[in-house]
Amino acid sequence: MNSFSFSLRAIVPYLGELQTAVLVTLAMSLATIGLSLAIGLVFAVLRQSRSAPLRWFATAYVEFFRNTPLLVILYFAYFMMPVIGLRMSPFQSGLVGMTLHFGAYMTEILRAGLIAVPHGQYEAGHSQGMTNFQILRHIVLPQVIRTIYAPLGNQLITIILGSSLTSAIAVNDIAAWMQTTGSDTFRYFETFLIAAIVYAVLCQVINLTRIYIGRALFPDNR
Amino acid sequence: MTQAPVLKIDTLTKKFGSRTIIDGISMDVTPGEIVCLVGPSGTGKSTLLRCVNGLEDIQGGRIVFEDEPVRAHSKKIIDVRKRVGMIFQQFNLYPHLTARQNIVLAQVVVHGVDRRSATERADELLARVRLAHRADAYPARLSGGEQQRVAIARALATNPHMLMFDEPTSALDPETVGEVLAVMREIAEERRTMLVVTHEMRFAAEVGTRMVFMDQGKIVEEGVPRELLAQPRTERAQRFLQSIRH
Amino acid sequence: MHETYGLLEYMPSVFRALGLTIWLSWLSLIIGAVGGLVLALMRTSGWRVLSVPALLYVEIFRSIPILIILFFFFYGAPLVLGINVSAFAAATAALSAHASALMTEVIRAGIESVGRGQWEAAQSSGMTYGQVMRHVVGPQSMQVILPPSVNIYIMILKESSIASIIGYVELTATGLLIREAHGGGFAILGIIAILYFIVCYAISLAGGALERRMKIAGSGLHMDGTR
Helix, strand or coil: CCCCCCCCHHHHHHHHHHHHHHHHHHHHHHHHHHHHHHHHHHHHHHHCCCCHHHHHHHHHHHHHHHCCCHHHHHHHHHHHHHHCCCCCCHHHHHHHHHHHHHHHHHHHHHHHHHHCCCHHHHHHHHHCCCCHHHHHHHHHHHHHHHHHHHHHHHHHHHHHHHHHHHHHHCCCCHHHHHHHHHHHHCCHHHHHHHHHHHHHHHHHHHHHHHHHHHHHHCCCCC | CCCCCCEEEEEEEEEECCEEEEEEEEEEECCCCEEEEECCCCCCHHHHHHHHCCCCCCCEEEEEECCEECCCCCCCHHHHHHCEEEECCCCCCCCCCCHHHHHHHHHHHCCCCCHHHHHHHHHHHHHHCCCHHHCCCCHHHCCHHHHHHHHHHHHHCCCCCEEEEECCCCCCCHHHHHHHHHHHHHHHHCCCCEEEECCCHHHHHHHCCEEEEEECCEEEEEECHHHHHHCCCCHHHHHHHHHHHC | CHHHHHHHHHHHHHHHHHHHHHHHHHHHHHHHHHHHHHHHHHHCCCCHHHHHHHHHHHHHHHCCCHHHHHHHHHHHHHHHHCCCCCHHHHHHHHHHHHHHHHHHHHHHHHHHHCCHHHHHHHHHCCCCHHHHHHHHHHHHHHHHHHHHHHHHHHHHHHHHHHHHHHCCCCHHHHHHHHHHHCCCCCHHHHHHHHHHHHHHHHHHHHHHHHHHHHHHHHCCCCCCCCC
């Protein structure tokens, strides 16, 4: 009955496509982190705003996307685009969904970073005659970057893992490679193993790079 | 001695909501004066300094620093701040910068000094506050007294026309108060204009040229520090001085 | 307008599907909590034979996408083991595996939050390891364990949407089916998203309230000076 034998030979012809798939996963993840950082910065500032409607709007955004599944948001973005008349590739609509979802998490990370800078730091900058922009650039942002550095690294890993769901809306990433190769060769176990290793290696490389760069950038940190 | 004042404060009023913190204070500071502001806590001494630096907006009266009106959110406020050095109770050193970098930053970005001369100036000042050996240390690695001395050096770096100290020793451990006061004494000997909020009465008596006693947002009494301390004329000053002697 | 009206007749099946989503995620959380407890005890045992495998398990399941774990159970396991695995079983297995990795870290942090003094006091009164865990350390660590567990539950509930990919008809899959039956559009997916939001947000509010109550009840808990 059980005739399972482990063999990687059937997978070899598909390794070239795996390379492209890895690049797609990386492109999706890096684009998401860049865009969600931008969105997060806007909403983090809005959450501190003096205007109550703006604060409410930003909070609603964060709470909604933190409490809905990424997969549903991806489907929503994917099916909405053609209806509202936007012709987008699966990659593009996937990026929209990813950015909306992870932007909410990024808002919270950045907000925590901004809150961590004490009021006295702004005052010290002002008392020395700095402009608001100089204070932001020389005093606040360097400190925010320090606080959010580690959570940001974790977030990048979460984003890479989460990007596998874009395979459900026809993005040709590593997870999609795994599904097509698995069903083509019927070597599910082997393809899954390879995909798992690729993801795990990506995550660990990022993790180690983060720690290494962190030590170089902030030698004084704690 | 009849020089034009550096700082003119005219019937200044500051409110937080409906609470009046500063209630129509007028005072001038002339060059070379060392004015010590004393009085019970919560009577608006620190708020007064913060108003002079434009960190607080004011509800009435006028503050003029060297012919420049001080207004909290005006563009011109930066011109005032460039000429005034401020030392905070909580030091407020920039934690991501070393002691030396803390002193360099505003010289470079606010005053346009080139980085090399700014660094030289920083090292010279660090030596003066006896912290040359700590130049590369981050604030987290410095004691409170060391941090405050760096903060003083940071304020001196741009040659301000007036220095303001907001309870510079109140957040310090008792054993490091002395080292900070010693540095302040040396600066006072250079006849710099200083406005100091403090509870250190001995320091005020020995270093101050004038003592201003404040209570409930008003100036209650002022005079030569030794005289005011020895023979306060008002009952409120007497009661306050009694309370801190015990 | 007309489109949204037409969707109303599907609502009974949507709510039934929501029930399945909650059932699937709840079951996975329970299995995950039991697994996490075992793994956390292994992690804190002080024996490398036990702590290293537990650490590996946690690291592996935290750096592989849940989708791959799901596919492994659904497509891979039948081939390797020669058994048939239903979509529900595969989804439960994958979600439980992920939940147990997350719960391990939370429970470990809970156990480690109880100071050494508590161990020494309990052991000096003659309690065994099991008794100390059950009567002394366990109850005290709950304050640290419960609040993040609520977040893990929310996470698993959201993650359970991937069961739709292998054809288990829970809330997300139901939304996709209705969309097709209804001739496209995206409104139904908006409704599905809002349903997820209502459930998850309600749970997180309840979790926040629980956390506040435990903080009040638990103040004065750490009397050994460790915290």
